[in-house]
Amino acid sequence: METPRRIGRCVLDPARGALRDEAGLEIALRPKSWDMLLVLARHAGRVLSKDELLDAVWPGIHVTEDSLVQAVRDIRRAIGDAEGRVLRTVAKRGYLLDIAEAAAAPDRPSVVVLPFAHLGADPSQAWIADAVADDLTSVLARVRWLFVVARSTAFTFRDTATEVREIGRRLGVRYALEGSLRSDGDRLRVSCRLVGTEAGHHLWSGTSEGSAADIFAFQDEVTRRVLAAIEPALLESEASRAVLARRGDPSALELVRQGIWHFHKVTREGHATARALFVDATRRDPALCEGWTWLARVSAGRIAYGWAEDRAAEGAAAIAAGLRAVELDDRDPYAHYAYAIASAYAGEPQDTVRAGETVVAMLPFFALGHLVRGMGLLFAGDAAPAAESLAQGLALNPDDPQNFVWQVLRAVALLVDGRPREAREAAMQAARIRPGWRPAFEVAACCAMADGDRAGAASFAAKAAALPLPSGDVLAPFRARNPGLATRLDASLAEERSQPG
Template sequence: MQRLAFGPFVFDSARGLLLRDGRPTPVNQKGVRLLGALLRAPGEAVSKTALLDTAWPGTAVEESNLSVQIAALRKLLGAAHDGGEWIATVPRVGYRFVGAVSGADTPSESVDALDVRPLIAVLPFGIVSEEPGKEYLADGITDDIITALARYRWFRVVVRGSAFALRDNAVDQLGARYALHGNVRHSGERLRISAQLIDTSDGAHLWAERYNLVMADVFAIQDEIAERVVAAIEPELLKSESRLAIVRHTGNMTAWDLVRQGMWHFHKVTREGHRAARNLFRRACTADPDLSEAHSWLGRVSAGIVAYGWSDDVVADGREGMQAATRAVALDPRDPYAHYSFAIVSCYAGSANTGALAAQSAIELNPSFALGHLVLGMARLFDGDAGRAIASLRHGLTLNPNDPQNVAWHILLAYAELLSDMLDKALESANRALALRPVFGPTFELLCCCTMALGRGDDARRWAERAEEVHGPEGRFVAPIRASQLGYDKRIAELLRTATA
């Protein structure tokens, strides 16, 4: 049973929602897990060990943390009909839920407007093939996409059985906010896979892409297409959710509201946007200290403020980012975003080797996580290994070619190629950065270095002049390289000096 009713409440375990008289009641992540465990065993004692494992999986915490969360739940639920508490303490054992619990049919309309972790349904891909019996290929791709999406922690995925049971029926039966549809066309040794991400509330297409592949190892094809589809749609989901948070907010904001609004400001990639985002993430951390996502985004925006040159105090911002990212990993060690946050903060705090280890942890948790590959490339570059940085940066950009932050990653890739004497490739990457942000001092400086290295002195001088025209505090992307890698610093400084001599 996914919806459980008690008193004036309905708890929807599939979405992690608690409704009181049909209206949402904000509950933090730990509270959702604890309440779900207690409601699934009404009238029975649930041990402290079981509850700790439920709320803090894989993490050793003190029992006092459990006491704090139970106290918060009791305060949130208020008194039962008989004036007592919904959750009773069982001495020396744990806790039990004392109210009557029953199944509930809660119409999906009652949660359409809620700002909660979104639910996505991956519907079985269709297939058109010249050969009979190829349905397994489309089903395998669908399975792999569901598995890959499930690795992300900030949204929920409809389980395989529910999605496959519907097939051609209406997706609104699943109650999902987003639906991924797809088709496979198979002809000889060629595969064409098309996929579309739909907002089920209005049928709008949020994303669509087509992939052409050569049929080789079936399992390799399934892995590749799943990785590429998932890496592409996850940022689109983030952008959609952050836009919704801005448009639909009317009342008191929960920590999740604050995080999503912060995401919207963050993706503007401006000084004002990053600072507004940081304030919202700080408020989210205060509103719900146990929300891992709030801390990971605070770490990420702190690193961004330093990297773009928007910091008034690099040391203080780095310290705040490191504290937030460390907290995020402690709260949810299975969240790749938490490890990414820790990795990028470490890179700009002078600990590139630590950043590489954190990046590898993020990739192990989710191989489709583009940011994990990108920050691994950054860490390797900052650690003096430009050659190994290239593959990671290229792979991350292939997985996620449309991120608003990609100007920074193209700049880092260009420097890695430049310092590896791949001069033509470096100039190509620099021009991609220029196309994304046509007026940006760090890109002009990079183009100056690339053209000078290619012996194009006149072009290099023109780029140096443009860099001087927009000279300002923006852009500390490669500051860690120049601070810690003397050989790289010497090469960059010599190219700039020659161009301006």
């Protein structure tokens, strides 16, 4: 197998048949330009004459040198080499390509979306299976921490019985998304599963059903559900890999992956360990966007949960880290999310709303974008759209370990919007996720009181009183900017506690 190589700002991967930019997105090249790039790459560092190139790229065909010059222009445009420093013209001799050996995004998790099988009786609907796989490939390619194999390469495995571990070995990828479309008249069902190619183990599986009468809406729904489910599954898998590996001298990105694993424990010790790892990662590689992104996230979390030793200093650090992440990669939705969550707990809620809207515009199926936008709207006192945005985010990612916080925020938004019954259910969802978290029962008590259920309110208030006070207040920014509403909630809770048991 030919080794991937870095060419200018791009990575050439002959085995996968792809030339990709620094974000992992495939760059299109005309067939003969691609052939010439491969020839030049195989003879990198050596001058190839025009005759050698013409014979290699157009064997047995007479073409003028204009075709050669056009292919050179195509390659230089693709690799960002307008001045000809990488693909050099050597006067009166030919062309020379200067490239270096470089694995194609070695630290990024890699995934291939395999062709979906069509299991229906109507062959005219087989195209839908291809369309779903195409959509998933395109959307996953926009997730900047992923390396996604090009569709043209993935589809070479159509109608083959190649085992997934063999596909992983051939393509050099760690994950494969495979699936099938079953059609029965107007009814469609897509089944998907995410598989780790090293051991062949399943990380996630799911199904979506819909109607062929509204095929484009069905495709969008499948893409939304799959992306929302597999992205956190991939992130969790990569974090576990990094923790298990624990190399003697890990790279900055490996430190970030280890930190993510500790971050998702959602404990004081876990956040402290994660923050130390993220700080170390930013020192080792100040240009690594992921390090600053996660540093902003963990710092905001430590403030929200009351685990920050110096709230003001950590808040300033969170904002600075979020801004640095956006500076390094303003096309990364995670970077904008990091700035949004930092702004929520250490800045201005309107900044949170704007950054959240940027995230949603970049990646509409990214749950955290909707969630942080809803948080900003709630903290700014705009309850109705806050509740809607939070509901969208929770629907996109129902398994996030921090959903107990998002559910309580949604409960408060619904309560302020005059929907106490819905608010109570959201608060109880938070209590189901984190049964020992006092704020869930306190908010549930307020909701029950507002709904006229005094007995229920007293029961929730008693449960809350039996639990330890949290070290922080996730609703602190809401209270600070909406003192009237906060006073009403606190008064309601005080009234419930005073009721006879």
